[in-house]
Amino acid sequence: MKTTISEVYKHAEKEVKIGAWIANKRSSGKIAFLQLRDGSGFIQGVVVKADVSEDVFQTAKTVTQESSVYVTGVVQKDERSPLGYELLVTGVEVLHHAVDYPITPKEHGTEFLMDNRHLWLRSRRQHAVMKIRNEIIRATYEFFNENGFSKVDPPILTGSAPEGTSELFATKYFDEDAYLSQSGQLYMEAAAMALGKVFSFGPTFRAEKSKTRRHLIEFWMIEPEMAFTEFDENLEVQEQYVAYIVQAVLKNCKLELKTLGRDTEKLEKITAPFPRITYDDAIVFLHEKGFDDIKWGDDFGAPHETAIAESYDKPVFITHYPTSLKPFYMQPDPNRDDVVLCADLIAPEGYGEIIGGSERIHDFELLKQRLEEHNLEMDAYKWYLELRQYGSVPHSGFGLGLERTVAWISGVEHVRESIPFPRLLNRLYP
Ligand code: 4AD
Ligand code: MG
Numbered sequence: 001m002k003t004t005i006s007e008v009y010k011h012a013e014k015e016v017k018i019g020a021w022i023a024n025k026r027s028s029g030k031i032a033f034l035q036l037r038d039g040s041g042f043i044q045g046v047v048v049k050a051d052v053s054e055d056v057f058q059t060a061k062t063v064t065q066e067s068s069v070y071v072t073g074v075v076q077k078d079e080r081s082p083l084g085y086e087l088l089v090t091g092v093e094v095l096h097h098a099v100d101y102p103i104t105p106k107e108h109g110t111e112f113l114m115d116n117r118h119l120w121l122r123s124r125r126q127h128a129v130m131k132i133r134n135e136i137i138r139a140t141y142e143f144f145n146e147n148g149f150s151k152v153d154p155p156i157l158t159g160s161a162p163e164g165t166s167e168l169f170a171t172k173y174f175d176e177d178a179y180l181s182q183s184g185q186l187y188m189e190a191a192a193m194a195l196g197k198v199f200s201f202g203p204t205f206r207a208e209k210s211k212t213r214r215h216l217i218e219f220w221m222i223e224p225e226m227a228f229t230e231f232d233e234n235l236e237v238q239e240q241y242v243a244y245i246v247q248a249v250l251k252n253c254k255l256e257l258k259t260l261g262r263d264t265e266k267l268e269k270i271t272a273p274f275p276r277i278t279y280d281d282a283i284v285f286l287h288e289k290g291f292d293d294i295k296w297g298d299d300f301g302a303p304h305e306t307a308i309a310e311s312y313d314k315p316v317f318i319t320h321y322p323t324s325l326k327p328f329y330m331q332p333d334p335n336r337d338d339v340v341l342c343a344d345l346i347a348p349e350g351y352g353e354i355i356g357g358s359e360r361i362h363d364f365e366l367l368k369q370r371l372e373e374h375n376l377e378m379d380a381y382k383w384y385l386e387l388r389q390y391g392s393v394p395h396s397g398f399g400l401g402l403e404r405t406v407a408w409i410s411g412v413e414h415v416r417e418s419i420p421f422p423r424l425l426n427r428l429y430p
Pocket of ligand 2: 355
């Protein structure tokens with residue numbers, strides 16, 4: 001019976017056939033241990049010399065790391081293995097003999113692993129992170145579909161710059177200038193006026209010259225947008241959503257979290273509601289903590305965010321930032337116009353901002369004024385402004401950065417491990 005490693009539990013005590021790669025291997029005169037992987041999981045194959053033909057044992061002893069094989073064997077319960085099963089091998093057929101594999105079980109440097117990202121992805125650890133990423137994406141679609149959102153796909157080639165003009169990837173669109181999308185938000189606002197509650201999931205591009213463990217040049221963002229939704233309601237959706245994906249990973253990725261050595265007790269605490277702190281109070285808090293240099297009107301850096309996050313065991317919303325720090329489209333606080341109705345959600349454990357969101361300006365005149373203040377080309381935003389002329393409504397939305405979220409939930413140090421092929425400053429290969 002042909003099966004996959006993740007499904008062997010259905011075939012206990014039976015003989016199965018699995019297409020696999022040799023992840024690792026150990027052998028003595030009488031027994032060989034093959035670490036097999038097939039994409040769905042990892043299992044140990046045990047080849048006992050006395051139980052198989054000389055041919056099979058020789059193959060098991062000599063097969064090289066990452067060679068592809070068809071293995072047959074009897075599925076046996078094994079309490080010591082993470083999977084709970086091992087394979088008592090009866091046959092090995094080599095499909096392709098791998099040449100010397102560069103990634104050996106010894107330690108390798110980061111640059112070497114990044115140069116070999118196309119192969120590094122096969123490792124147990126990277127496999128686990130990719131599975132968790134997949135689960136977060138699956139749970140995202142589930143959450144938004146169950147809550148009445150429609151998926152809408154904004155364009156990647158655009159003529160506008162929602163998050164400021166300094167970090168754009170410019171390209172030619174025949175004779176016109178175009179940019180790779182840095183956020184689908186403006187289009188999602190139009191879509192919300194057509195479909196009510198919408199979400200997007202797609203790649204975004206930022207020509208940011210940042211080289212930190214939180215920054216990618218190309219990353220994936222989930223951007224919900226909701227009509228008739230005000231500031232507080234927006235935060236409630238965010239905390240429900242983030243708690244939902246964390247709980248989904250806890251439930252469906254137990255093995256992967258174990259492989260990564262993730263402290264799951266920390267994740268179990270991630271339930272709604274999340275704490276909220278205003279920007280004003282955050283400044284006071286930072287002064288108390290000894291950050292003397294920061295003053296009202298300054299943006300927070302990673303050390304500030306981490307200091308704030310350390311006071312909580314859940315993600316924390318920092319709300320009501322100064323207007324001057326945020327993009328043109330954010331709704332001012334009705335009680336004071338020096339702050340806007342926005343919130344950044346800061347993940348625990350130093351993973352930084354995972355969500356940026358706000359209520360959007362819905363007044364035509366105010367939005368026009370802001371576009372002018374920001375020196376944005378009216379022609380490119382004509383359609384966006386027009387949304388405020390035909391039944392304008394209070395509306396809000398947010399963007400969750402997938403890779404930072406994957407890094408936090410997986411417990412990996414750097415976002416480069418949370419996307420299959422990271423685009424980083426000075427890295428376009430592989
Ligand atoms: O805070 P940002 O820039 O917000 C927006 O783009 C809004 N238009 C979203 C919206 O309201 N629809 O980005 C949102 C999130 C950040 O919180 C962060 O998680 C992630 O995107 N992000 C990055 N992730 C990796 N590398 C980068 N260079 C990132 N820049 C932002
Ligand atoms: Mg932000």
